[in-house]
Amino acid sequence: MRAGFRQNTQMNTPVDVLIIGAGASGAAVAWSLADTRMRILCLEQGDWVSSSEFPSNGRDWEARQFGDFHMNPNRRANPADYPINEDDSPIKVANFNGVGGGTILYAGHFPRMHPSDFRVRTLDGVADDWPVDYATLEPYFAVNDRMMGISSLAGDPAYPPKPAVMPPLPLGKSGTRWARALNSLGWHWWPSDSAMATQDYEGRAKCVNLGHCIGGCAQGAKASTDITYWPQAIRARVELRTGCRVREITTNEQGMASGVIYYDRDGVEQFQAAEVVILACNGIGTPRILLNSASSRFPNGLANSSGLVGRNLMFHPYASIQGVFDEPVDGYRGPHICIWSQQFYETDRARGFVRGYTYQFGRGRGPVLTAMSGMAAGRIPWGEGHHAAYRKLFNRTAGMLAICEDLPEAHNTVTLDPVLKDSNGIPAPKIDYTLSENSRLMLTHAVARGTEILRAAGAQDVIVESPLAAAGWHLLGTARMGADPRRSVVNEWGRSHDVKNLFIVDGSIFVTSGGVNPTATIQALALYVADNIKQRLANLFD
Amino acid sequence: MSDATLNSADPALSADERRSLRALAGLMIPASADYGVPGADDETIFTDIVDSLGRDADPVRRALRCVNALSGRAFADLNANEQQVVARQFRDENPPLAAVLAEVTVRCYYRDDRVMRSLGMEPRPPFPKGFEVEPGDWALLDPVRARSKIYRDVP
Numbered sequence: 001m002r003a004g005f006r007q008n009t010q011m012n013t014p015v016d017v018l019i020i021g022a023g024a025s026g027a028a029v030a031w032s033l034a035d036t037r038m039r040i041l042c043l044e045q046g047d048w049v050s051s052s053e054f055p056s057n058g059r060d061w062e063a064r065q066f067g068d069f070h071m072n073p074n075r076r077a078n079p080a081d082y083p084i085n086e087d088d089s090p091i092k093v094a095n096f097n098g099v100g101g102g103t104i105l106y107a108g109h110f111p112r113m114h115p116s117d118f119r120v121r122t123l124d125g126v127a128d129d130w131p132v133d134y135a136t137l138e139p140y141f142a143v144n145d146r147m148m149g150i151s152s153l154a155g156d157p158a159y160p161p162k163p164a165v166m167p168p169l170p171l172g173k174s175g176t177r178w179a180r181a182l183n184s185l186g187w188h189w190w191p192s193d194s195a196m197a198t199q200d201y202e203g204r205a206k207c208v209n210l211g212h213c214i215g216g217c218a219q220g221a222k223a224s225t226d227i228t229y230w231p232q233a234i235r236a237r238v239e240l241r242t243g244c245r246v247r248e249i250t251t252n253e254q255g256m257a258s259g260v261i262y263y264d265r266d267g268v269e270q271f272q273a274a275e276v277v278i279l280a281c282n283g284i285g286t287p288r289i290l291l292n293s294a295s296s297r298f299p300n301g302l303a304n305s306s307g308l309v310g311r312n313l314m315f316h317p318y319a320s321i322q323g324v325f326d327e328p329v330d331g332y333r334g335p336h337i338c339i340w341s342q343q344f345y346e347t348d349r350a351r352g353f354v355r356g357y358t359y360q361f362g363r364g365r366g367p368v369l370t371a372m373s374g375m376a377a378g379r380i381p382w383g384e385g386h387h388a389a390y391r392k393l394f395n396r397t398a399g400m401l402a403i404c405e406d407l408p409e410a411h412n413t414v415t416l417d418p419v420l421k422d423s424n425g426i427p428a429p430k431i432d433y434t435l436s437e438n439s440r441l442m443l444t445h446a447v448a449r450g451t452e453i454l455r456a457a458g459a460q461d462v463i464v465e466s467p468l469a470a471a472g473w474h475l476l477g478t479a480r481m482g483a484d485p486r487r488s489v490v491n492e493w494g495r496s497h498d499v500k501n502l503f504i505v506d507g508s509i510f511v512t513s514g515g516v517n518p519t520a521t522i523q524a525l526a527l528y529v530a531d532n533i534k535q536r537l538a539n540l541f542d
Numbered sequence: 543m544s545d546a547t548l549n550s551a552d553p554a555l556s557a558d559e560r561r562s563l564r565a566l567a568g569l570m571i572p573a574s575a576d577y578g579v580p581g582a583d584d585e586t587i588f589t590d591i592v593d594s595l596g597r598d599a600d601p602v603r604r605a606l607r608c609v610n611a612l613s614g615r616a617f618a619d620l621n622a623n624e625q626q627v628v629a630r631q632f633r634d635e636n637p638p639l640a641a642v643l644a645e646v647t648v649r650c651y652y653r654d655d656r657v658m659r660s661l662g663m664e665p666r667p668p669f670p671k672g673f674e675v676e677p678g679d680w681a682l683l684d685p686v687r688a689r690s691k692i693y694r695d696v697p
Binding site: 054056057058059060061062063066067075077114115116118119122123133134153155157158159160170171172173175176179180183186188189190207208209210211212218219330332333334342343345346363367368370371372375376382383384386387391394395 | 569570571572574576577579594596597626629633641644645648649650651652653657658661662663665666667668669670671672673674675676677678679680682683685686687689690691692693694695696697
């Protein structure tokens with residue numbers, strides 16, 4: 001019995017491939033590797049979530065967004081969640097632990113990163129170029145769009161040509177208002193690529209505009225991986241074991257990964273041996289496990305000879321810019337997703353910052369969120385004036401979020417908290433993050449231009465929150481990829497430089513963040529890494 | 543699984559805490575004949591609030607202790623003018639706790655049948671019926687289509 005095991009640790013039948021995490025990337029890599037006929041097992045700390053459990057089934061659909069379906073794991077605090085010390089970050093983490101991972105609660109924005117996003121150093125002299133490019137990933141983007149069932153409209157001048165799988169979501173009252181305003185300014189807009197099925201698609205029912213996508217889609221129209229990749233992967237004999245929280249990756253005398261130690265749902269310690277280990281826990285969960293896997297051979301954490309595990313954490317700083325109108329908007333009706341503008345996406349140094357951002361235009365808010373945000377902003381008083389002020393905002397408030405590119409900075413980190421632990425006693429992650437000056441300038445620009453758009457759309461009043469504190473949806477960069485082992489954690493096809501049977505396929509391998517939601521790129525990368533594994537099986541560990 | 547059933551802390555409030563919270567709820571959102579709506583201290587709504595405190599039970603208790611301390615006695619026993627003064631002081635001095643009281647109140651108030659109807663909403667959950675959204679006119683994209691590409695080529 002090697003050090004690290006307890007005497008009563010349960011042993012399991014070894015597998016060929018062990019995937020940790022059943023979210024966006026874990027599902028994609030499992031599905032792709034299934035055709036190798038290897039024995040593949042995925043361990044997921046959460047459970048399956050039935051569509052009948054999602055909030056939009058009940059009258060408390062908005063309230064549960066602040067309870068058991070809250071985006072923040074510290075607030076949600078469900079049994080599957082682990083705590084995160086985020087006291088030293090102005091942006092708070094959003095995630096979900098369960099089959100489907102973050103895709104259960106994401107809005108379903110599905111933009112790809114752009115060709116320029118992979119060549120940031122070459123084009124703009126900042127950060128680093130990626131070791132892969134858009135052209136290399138393009139076929140994987142296309143496969144992923146079909147697997148996830150993406151609704152979009154071909155012809156967006158902000159992107160190289162890409163096909164549409166399904167028609168776009170409806171414009172609605174709100175989208176029509178935004179479109180006219182942007183046309184009056186001569187600025188770009190396009191219907192957003194979205195993960196909502198606008199037609200019945202591969203067992204998913206089409207979107208009926210429930211308006212509460214971020215609480216999980218009761219209709220099953222939103223492409224979360226529990227209803228896209230996983231059913232196909234399981235039919236192809238991949239095993240998915242839920243309620244299993246991995247403590248650490250173990251290594252053998254040769255310095256190769258030998259498996260993992262995990263706790264099952266009863267808290268029993270288990271050992272699972274594997275020939276290949278793949279991490280798919282995203283930008284906080286992955287460095288947490290690597291750092292918790294420190295040993296005498298790897299004293300600074302596994303795969304961390306570069307010292308970069310947990311460094312270069314990138315969120316996307318967001319600004320919320322909302323307008324109040326005299327006429328009704330869509331409000332609580334329809335998906336959060338509507339149209340986007342990438343007028344300010346590519347670098348223009350005259351703006352005073354490098355890189356850029358995307359505007360994501362929304363449709364409005366439900367009755368509870370209107371009250372909460374209006375009272376928090378001081379626009380709805382206590383007392384006699386409450387009802388009149390509320391009715392000025394309800395169904396008349398809508399706007400946009402600006403999602404800004406976050407450049408990598410080594411001082412933005414995920415480390416292990418010296419005190420905080422999860423329910424299994426595993427050290428919890430700690431986040432240290434500060435906004436860069438470039439990000440602040442970008443946010444300021446986005447608020448100013450966004451206000452122009454709202455005024456052009458007829459807004460009588462503008463309400464701004466920047467940076468948006470609750471917007472840590474995207475967890476990137478903490479185990480980045482690169483050709484140089486001194487400056488990266490995994491190589492150009494996702495294999496650890498230090499441990500040759502250890503792979504990472506999630507958002508932690510991002511070199512830069514782009515100014516778009518990352519799920520499409522995360523999944524394309526996972527499929528690309530899986531293809532590389534399949535093509536190199538004969539000499540995978542050389 | 544409702545929010546109320548998830549609470550790790552005991553959601554029950556003492557009788558005095560309930561009286562104070564109810565008085566605060568009614569002060570925050572009073573009934574309105576003009577809009578045809580009850581106040582947040584309405585029996586049905588207030589019961590829903592108390593039953594749904596969930597994760598906020600502890601901060602609500604802290605808020606009520608704070609309010610009662612400012613009152614010098616039970617907040618509910620103050621007269622209307624005194625309640626206004628204390629509530630104002632409480633909100634000025636304790637914005638985070640005041641925000642919690644507002645949140646637990648509006649999360650239930652704005653799902654009440656009578657309130658939803660007054661807003662022109664059907665009192666029902668979104669699923670399964672969903673909502674209608676206008677398809678819109680994609681000809682609005684014509685000026686955008688007329689532009690050349692705006693993404694950068696890479697070497």
